[in-house]
Amino acid sequence: MLIAADLASMAALSMAGFALGQLISWRLAAPSLAVLVYAILGSTAFYGDGFFSQLSPTVSHYGLWDRPVWWYGPVFFVWMAGIACTILLLAGRRRGLALAPLAAAAGAAVLLVNSGDDVWRLNPETSALVCANGKPKVCVTELHSEQLLGVEAAIEQTYAKLEGIPDLPEQWSENPTYKFGDVIAPEKRVLNLGFGEASVNPTMGREVTEPGRYLQEIAQELAYGNCQGGKWTYPPQSSAVVEWLAGSPDTSVTYYGARPKGIDLTVAWLEGASESERNAWLNQYFDAVEKCDAKQVPPS
Numbered sequence: 001m002l003i004a005a006d007l008a009s010m011a012a013l014s015m016a017g018f019a020l021g022q023l024i025s026w027r028l029a030a031p032s033l034a035v036l037v038y039a040i041l042g043s044t045a046f047y048g049d050g051f052f053s054q055l056s057p058t059v060s061h062y063g064l065w066d067r068p069v070w071w072y073g074p075v076f077f078v079w080m081a082g083i084a085c086t087i088l089l090l091a092g093r094r095r096g097l098a099l100a101p102l103a104a105a106a107g108a109a110v111l112l113v114n115s116g117d118d119v120w121r122l123n124p125e126t127s128a129l130v131c132a133n134g135k136p137k138v139c140v141t142e143l144h145s146e147q148l149l150g151v152e153a154a155i156e157q158t159y160a161k162l163e164g165i166p167d168l169p170e171q172w173s174e175n176p177t178y179k180f181g182d183v184i185a186p187e188k189r190v191l192n193l194g195f196g197e198a199s200v201n202p203t204m205g206r207e208v209t210e211p212g213r214y215l216q217e218i219a220q221e222l223a224y225g226n227c228q229g230g231k232w233t234y235p236p237q238s239s240a241v242v243e244w245l246a247g248s249p250d251t252s253v254t255y256y257g258a259r260p261k262g263i264d265l266t267v268a269w270l271e272g273a274s275e276s277e278r279n280a281w282l283n284q285y286f287d288a289v290e291k292c293d294a295k296q297v298p299p300s
Contacts, residue, residue, distance in 0.1 A: 008080035009057035015087040022091050054113045065127035065176040066120040079108035127176040139173035144193045154214035158245050164279045189221045219245035227292035235297050240266030266300035
């Protein structure tokens with residue numbers, strides 16, 4: 001039904017162009033209207049968050065595991081088709097007949113605006129968890145089930161480097177209801193396979209072309225912890241830990257520019273130190289992360 005609603009949107013825009021052509025003989029009327037509509041629809045697609053965005057056919061919703069309620073498609077169809085029919089009847093000078101589709105469109109618009117984001121609900125088919133049997137426990141949603149083995153392998157590889165480090169997370173799992181700022185228990189970590197470094201586009205076959213991104217995701221979660229509200233200032237040692245664990249430069253910093261100074265020395269020290277020295281340093285580092293106190297990060 002959403003496809004039918006999109007077709008009705010195209011019909012409404014076509015009728016608007018047709019009606020404008022009947023009223024104005026200016027040759028640039030049609031292209032001017034097209035530019036105006038493009039700007040309005042483009043702004044609601046990327047920046048809309050209010051009245052107009054709920055009524056726009058280009059509004060975007062980024063919930064990976066969401067689906068609209070059953071009545072959303074039909075109601076949006078009535079909204080768009082009502083506009084198209086109203087414009088067509090008015091252009092044909094059938095004003096009396098235009099009242100019916102106009103009333104239907106107005107009623108649908110009121111329902112859409114008042115409902116807001118409540119029209120989107122969690123889809124149990126794509127949000128159900130699929131878990132591996134090993135330790136730590138690793139779970140992904142059905143939407144990303146093809147990535148389970150890759151994620152589990154990355155976690156096992158990372159934990160092998162951290163052998164001897166106590167209190168590592170016991171569970172790694174996607175959480176469709178997680179929101180930034182939610183408090184997470186120390187023994188758990190939230191996998192961010194939809195938007196993070198290990199993101200994958202389901203429309204592209206759900207294939208990850210760079211498996212090393214799993215290692216980045218895991219390493220960053222461990223090195224940066226669950227600190228929120230600016231309590232963690234990201235010292236250079238954090239990127240060094242990520243690079244040492246993942247075996248590649250920390251993408252969270254290289255994405256924005258050059259690698260911070262001091263990383264090379266810390267990475268070299270982690271690679272060359274004895275297991276006891278390295279584990280003592282890492283224990284102190286992870287303790288600082290748990291307390292969200294960058295001042296307690298040990299020097300390298």
